[in-house]
Amino acid sequence: MRTWYDVFSTKWGWIGAIASDEGLRHMSLPEQSTDLAIRHLAKPLERENPQESKKAFDELQLQLDAYFSGQAEMPQPRLDLEGATKFFRNVWDACRSIPAGETQTYLWLAEKAGSPKAVRAAGQAMARNRVPLIIPCHRVIGRDGGLHGFAGPGIGMKARLLELEGVER
Numbered sequence: 001m002r003t004w005y006d007v008f009s010t011k012w013g014w015i016g017a018i019a020s021d022e023g024l025r026h027m028s029l030p031e032q033s034t035d036l037a038i039r040h041l042a043k044p045l046e047r048e049n050p051q052e053s054k055k056a057f058d059e060l061q062l063q064l065d066a067y068f069s070g071q072a073e074m075p076q077p078r079l080d081l082e083g084a085t086k087f088f089r090n091v092w093d094a095c096r097s098i099p100a101g102e103t104q105t106y107l108w109l110a111e112k113a114g115s116p117k118a119v120r121a122a123g124q125a126m127a128r129n130r131v132p133l134i135i136p137c138h139r140v141i142g143r144d145g146g147l148h149g150f151a152g153p154g155i156g157m158k159a160r161l162l163e164l165e166g167v168e169r
Contacts, residue, residue: 003050005041007034008061011068013153016041017057018050023078024060027131029153030068040151044130064133070164073100074136081130090114091125098139100165105143123149138162 003025005018013030016037025048028040038045063075076096081089094112098104109122126137127149138161142148150158 003048004053004056005045005050006053006057007037008057010061010064013037015061015064017060018044018048019056020080020082022080022082024131024134025080025082027134029132029151029157031153067133068164074133077134079131079134084130087113087115087118087121088125088128091122092129092135095126095129095135095137095140098136100136100139101167103139103141103162103167106140107143109140127151133161136161139165139167 001020001022003018003020005016007014007016010030013032014028014034014037015030016026016028016034017024018026018041026041026044028037031037031040060075060077063072066072067074081092084092090113091109094109097112106119106122106126107116109126110116110118113122113125115121126140129135129137132138132151138150138158147155147158147162
């Protein structure tokens, strides 16, 4: 399978991405530098050994800039989630169904994934989200309404994304 990667600039920072012919495989959250964006892709870059491509993510970059400007919904590119467990895929599908401007809890994710007692496992699926933003893990909050767990730039980024989408905090 062919894979490629790039690190590109957006209005909110640098994003690293890896894709295959089947779809987007990995993506970082916006970071302050190319080095930080690449750091989030270190394991898949080593494992998949993709080719660098400066053109492969042009459309995604434009779509993300429109989203970060508040002018568009989150892009919905095809995803290649090869190797993920059925449960993780179910959780990620449930997460993708949360509309912009709304939030849901980890319990809700577990229930939608068909395993209502697997709340912690649903949290692990969010922690291992390969394509944050596209699988909008920032829309998942704690039962207490608090913002919990967010990789990369941290809780501040999660709050900023929710604010962009009009979530009242």
